[in-house]
Amino acid sequence: AQKITQTQPGMFVQEKEAVTLDCTYDTSDQSYGLFWYKQPSSGEMIFLIYQGSYDEQNATEGRYSLNFQKARKSANLVISASQLGDSAMYFCAGFTGANSKLTFGKGITLSVRP
Amino acid sequence: NAGVTQTPKFRVLKTGQSMTLLCAQDMNHEYMYWYRQDPGMGLRLIHYSVGEGTTAKGEVPDGYNVSRLKKQNFLLGLESAAPSQTSVYFCASRLDRSSGNTIYFGEGSWLTVV
Numbered sequence: 001a002q003k004i005t006q007t008q009p010g011m012f013v014q015e016k017e018a019v020t021l022d023c024t025y026d027t028s029d030q031s032y033g034l035f036w037y038k039q040p041s042s043g044e045m046i047f048l049i050y051q052g053s054y055d056e057q058n059a060t061e062g063r064y065s066l067n068f069q070k071a072r073k074s075a076n077l078v079i080s081a082s083q084l085g086d087s088a089m090y091f092c093a094g095f096t097g098a099n100s101k102l103t104f105g106k107g108i109t110l111s112v113r114p
Numbered sequence: 115n116a117g118v119t120q121t122p123k124f125r126v127l128k129t130g131q132s133m134t135l136l137c138a139q140d141m142n143h144e145y146m147y148w149y150r151q152d153p154g155m156g157l158r159l160i161h162y163s164v165g166e167g168t169t170a171k172g173e174v175p176d177g178y179n180v181s182r183l184k185k186q187n188f189l190l191g192l193e194s195a196a197p198s199q200t201s202v203y204f205c206a207s208r209l210d211r212s213s214g215n216t217i218y219f220g221e222g223s224w225l226t227v228v
Contacts, residue, residue: 006156035217045204045219091156100145100164101172102206102217106156 002027002096006105013082014113020067021077021108023092029053031097034075036066039107040088048090051075082112117141120205120220127195127227135190135223137205143218145208146188147172148180150201151222157204163188195227 003026013019025034036048051059051066059066067076075094079086092105118139127133137146144165149157149172159172161180169180177199179191188207192199205220 043202043222045206047217093157100162100170100208101159102147102162102208103159103173104149104157106154 002029002032002094002101002103004092004094004103004105006092006108008108010109010111012111012113013079015084016081018078018080019082019110021079021090021092021110023075023077023105025073025075025092025094027073027094027096029096033095034066034068035093036064036075036077037091037093038086038088039091040085045091049077079110084112084114086110087112118205118207118218118220120203120223122223123221124224125226127192127225129195129197129227131195132191132193133195133225134192135203135205135225137188137190137207137220139186139207139218141207141209141218142185143207144185144210146182147206147208148178148188148190149204149206150174150199151204152201160190160203197227199225200227201225 005024032053034051038046049059049061049064051068058068063080065078089107091107095102121136147162148160151157158174163169163182166185181189203223208217
């Protein structure tokens with residue numbers, strides 16, 4: 001089974017600055033996948049970025065990048081040039097190749113200040 | 115969230131009543147999941163299914179039952195609702211084990227048990 005840990009309290013960032021949201025995972029599988037989702041106040045789950053365990057490069061999607069460090073079992077989300085619309089809850093999630101469970105962390109609330 | 119539909123979106127139940135939440139997807143996905151989201155707890159997996167006719171327990175299965183009689187539908191049942199089941203319920207689906215980041219979420223179902 002895979003465990004996803006997000007321990008940061010609510011995060012604050014100034015508009016146009018970069019912010020890093022932390023995520024650590026725990027699995028003994030060699031094959032796994034990690035995600036980040038954004039949940040605005042409206043409630044829908046918005047896919048941001050995906051990293052496969054065998055991907056050689058860190059994933060990037062526009063202003064989002066994933067700082068993937070296998071040895072440390074961390075998959076931190078970096079948001080560059082924060083915008084007011086980035087204020088939301090952010091979830092790290094993952095699955096392993098051995099089973100089909102998709103497990104979520106508890107989430108981090110990000111607030112972007114003008 | 116095109117492709118995954120949850121019904122109903124809102125429901126108020128009295129303690130002891132029963133109800134069924136329906137998740138329907140039209141993408142021929144094999145894997146389907148039911149989560150509940152509570153403040154500070156992230157998304158917790160209730161039950162999941164890896165194909166038609168199969169179901170498995172997640173992290174918090176007690177008080178819930180599921181069925182996957184048709185590939186496109188995943189039903190979540192509450193036989194005797196309790197106030198502790200007041201939550202937001204999300205359904206998600208994924209094509210198969212190799213499909214990586216192609217996970218789709220429904221828009222959520224808000225359930226209140228009084």
